[in-house]
Amino acid sequence: MTGEQGALVAIVGATGTGKSDLALDLAEAIAERGGTAEVVNADAMQLYRGMDIGTAKLPVAERRGVPHHLLDVAAVTDEVTVAAYQSQARAAIEEITARGATALLVGGSGLYVSAVIHDFRFPGTDAALRARLEAELAESGPGLLHRRLRDIDPVTAASVDPANGRRIVRALEVIELTGEPKAARLPDEPVPWRPHRTLRLGSPRADLVARLDARVERMWADGLVEEVRGLVPLGLERGVTARKAIGYAQALAELHGTMTRAEAVAETQLLTRKYARRQVSWFKRYPGAVDVDAADRAAAAAVVAAEARLAA
Numbered sequence: 001m002t003g004e005q006g007a008l009v010a011i012v013g014a015t016g017t018g019k020s021d022l023a024l025d026l027a028e029a030i031a032e033r034g035g036t037a038e039v040v041n042a043d044a045m046q047l048y049r050g051m052d053i054g055t056a057k058l059p060v061a062e063r064r065g066v067p068h069h070l071l072d073v074a075a076v077t078d079e080v081t082v083a084a085y086q087s088q089a090r091a092a093i094e095e096i097t098a099r100g101a102t103a104l105l106v107g108g109s110g111l112y113v114s115a116v117i118h119d120f121r122f123p124g125t126d127a128a129l130r131a132r133l134e135a136e137l138a139e140s141g142p143g144l145l146h147r148r149l150r151d152i153d154p155v156t157a158a159s160v161d162p163a164n165g166r167r168i169v170r171a172l173e174v175i176e177l178t179g180e181p182k183a184a185r186l187p188d189e190p191v192p193w194r195p196h197r198t199l200r201l202g203s204p205r206a207d208l209v210a211r212l213d214a215r216v217e218r219m220w221a222d223g224l225v226e227e228v229r230g231l232v233p234l235g236l237e238r239g240v241t242a243r244k245a246i247g248y249a250q251a252l253a254e255l256h257g258t259m260t261r262a263e264a265v266a267e268t269q270l271l272t273r274k275y276a277r278r279q280v281s282w283f284k285r286y287p288g289a290v291d292v293d294a295a296d297r298a299a300a301a302a303v304v305a306a307e308a309r310l311a312a
């Protein structure tokens with residue numbers, strides 16, 4: 001990739017590590033060298049229109065003039081599948097690189113990032129099988145189905161949130177369709193979809209926890225509950241995915257009076273910490289990633305300068 005325009009750089013890491021800022025710093029550094037860069041969103045919840053505060057979506061005024069793709073492309077009632085996202089993200093990347101620009105794939109949704117940068121083909125679906133599994137999910141809850149997945153394929157089960165019924169149902173569907181447990185997960189040694197580089201942001205656990213807890217408190221202070229109140233008439237509570245997003249489910253509970261504000265904030269902080277831990281584990285798998293200390297501005301600047309030389 002050295003000296004090549006039309007490059008792909010993935011910028012990954014746990015929530016709250018500063019991926020968006022690093023991406024913009026890199027885009028500006030590439031521009032200073034005569035190149036151009038555009039961001040492709042890889043945060044599953046930032047795909048949804050109106051979900052801004054709780055997803056830390058960068059406002060247009062703060063994007064420093066850098067074009068962004070795949071933000072606000074779905075209604076809160078939509079169910080965006082990883083397969084659909086893969087197709088849309090790759091199309092955006094191909095359009096960007098065809099113009100000679102660098103595509104910056106930025107986000108912390110591990111499966112979404114992996115689906116783009118790795119050569120992974122999603123098995124088909126079976127409507128009757130999916131309906132049967134979803135009926136079981138509605139009747140028994142995700143716990144029972146997750147235990148079944150764990151018995152069949154413990155590796156896949158370990159990578160799926162036990163509360164994420166949609167992901168569990170899809171994994172079981174793929175296994176039944178293919179007869180292969182490993183078909184429901186990314187390959188152990190993934191083949192790149194196309195040449196790319198990966199920047200992996202990290203932070204000491206204690207520092208990250210403090211930053212995430214403060215971030216959740218800011219979400220409530222910035223009006224997350226009011227944002228959610230405005231999304232209810234748009235169908236948020238009918239959304240398969242959006243209504244379960246961390247922070248949004250708790251804000252809904254506060255609106256309905258089933259949680260106090262303190263309880264909603266505390267649960268969101270707990271779930272955010274757990275999610276960040278899963279993200280760190282997921283991105284550890286990426287071979288050849290360049291590690292960036294989110295707290296070391298000088299080191300981050302050096303990485304940005306090096307990447308800009310490669311991309312521009």
